[in-house]
Amino acid sequence: MKQGKYTVEEINDRVSSFKCTFISYDHQSKKCYYKCNLHLQDTISTDLNEMFRKRRKYLCSKCASEESSKQQRGFKDEIELASLFTKRNMELIENQKYTNNLQPLYYICDHHKENGVQTMTWKSFRKGASCPSCKMKKISSKLRKYKIEEIKELFDSDGATLLSTEFKSVDHHLDYVCSEGHLTKTILGNYLKGHGCWICGVEKRSRENHYLWEYGSSPIYLYLRGSVRQWVLDSLSKYDFKCSISGKSEDLHVHHAIINFSTLAKRIISKYNLSWKESIGNIDSLLLKDMGNELLEDHYRYGLGIPLHQKIHNEFHSRYGRTNNTIEQFKEFEETYMVKENKNKE
Template sequence: MREESKIIISKTTIVKWGSREKQYYVNLGYKFTKTGDLFEVKIDHLKFNSHAKILVKCDYCGELLRKTYSKVTFGREVVPKDACKFCRFIKAKEINYIKYGVDNTSKLKENRIKISSSLKTPFETVVKLFNEKNLTVSCDEFYWKTHDKLKYFCNIHPNEGIQEITLRGIKENTGCRACWLDRISGKNSVHWRGGISELILYIRSRTLNEWKKKSLDVYSFKCAITNEYGNLEVHHLYPFHKIFRESHEELKIPIKLKLNDYTDKEVQDIKQLILQKHNALLGVPLKKEIHSLFHQVYGYDVTPEQFYLFKQNYENNLYDYLVVNNKYI
């Protein structure tokens, strides 16, 4: 038995059959069914770098938490303890003492010099970075930390009002929300390139809002499974990627590599047919964590029947093994 398993709460965990692990588990005596099927595995039989989630106990506060097996094993290399998100800073201090002799690496002389110089950004530099993106800083300070939020307004879209962004965000080429939508909204944009994924993004962000509202309204803006308000996402009973592909086929428009290879009429025809197909089958509102759980179980190439089976299984508490501290993993 491995040393790690002696201080792990879980005795077994659930994994999926995959092509890379198939022979490994078959050699250990597990019976292969089919790729993608879930099966139960002893913790002792997991590979050292397995991404299967297991139940462990925080050595500092005693809270139970689920972590991937690889994170547990690699995370114990310096300090052989497990820490939850509230206690990980304590473990970090212990690691720093062992590796550097201090509880925080910012106390090292060489790091203090680096941090001091990196936190200070001259106001002239800030103004220049914003002006390059046609933005105007709405303040008169001269000292900024990388994570501070700066107020600004867009010279192209003044109706958006005052917006906020970090200096790091500006340096990483983000900015005005409306400008971002313009960059992906039409072939007149010099940034509109890259193929199918951006056409999908454009259609989903500009075409489906009314469909989502109708879907929510049918269920009185409550989760279709828990009957609760708030934090809802609209689930496609029939996958969007299939609707997208079928619309191309019915219109006899080939799927093209770049968005600017489509004509304006082709884009409009695709949008209209996709919307028509959506209105023929409304979506289902689900709590965000339940929506995530559904796709964790069934993937994304799904059917309406799988949703109704999932709803039945959920109501019968068949997914409780995936719950830790009232949250789905």
């Protein structure tokens, strides 16, 4: 029996050639209904003329999508995927079913088995990613060729002064003074990438250079905070940029051990009969500069601060408050904190 210009047998044969099972044909809509043998949960309908199109490769959209995905991802099956990992000295864990390019793939690096099982996505792998330890080793070997004399010349060419006298590894921090006179530190890899002095970067985005600048609406106490930046750097440098209690080098705050910042700042502000929240746009720029310099001198007069990890710093102030703090309080806190830490280790 003919269904238009095609017989039922022809339609059935056409559907079967695409690994599908014919169900029925609707005369009114001229659509053929069938199921894919690989995706039986879905009933699919296709226009009869479209189904007999010569260049038609798939009747099932899911099959077409899967084939397209196979071609795009660059491998046919999990066996070929494992062989690609092997070529990069990585052993793919067995019995992993690939689903998409963002799926974590578990592997063990042949050169760094001590790291255990690691993960990587196919998307990262296609971009050339490898074991992180192998990557660091490659970078290290590239940077290790630099000698301290060559690094010094590199800094000199940028108008900076290198203070460090040795280069140990790629993670070794190099202390230097930038062309603007800021004391800071960096690692060689970052410096070669063009990452310069972070203080200069902050200044370039501060005040009128900031996109949220409102013509001097910032309160004066924020300006005064920034004026003691050099004192902060000197304090950090004294302790080798590490917390004086925990030895950690991240999330550092410089603690005013002898006299609080607010006490010193209020002295300056009251001296010039100004308000604590006075907008700097209402103050003469020369006066602002004088106030900042005077506050900086006061900070040095009372000695450098003590770097503390943020958590430790907050714990100190939660115990002793944020005003009228003394060096005796800090010594007491340091002693009790170390006792507590030693007990926790036991």
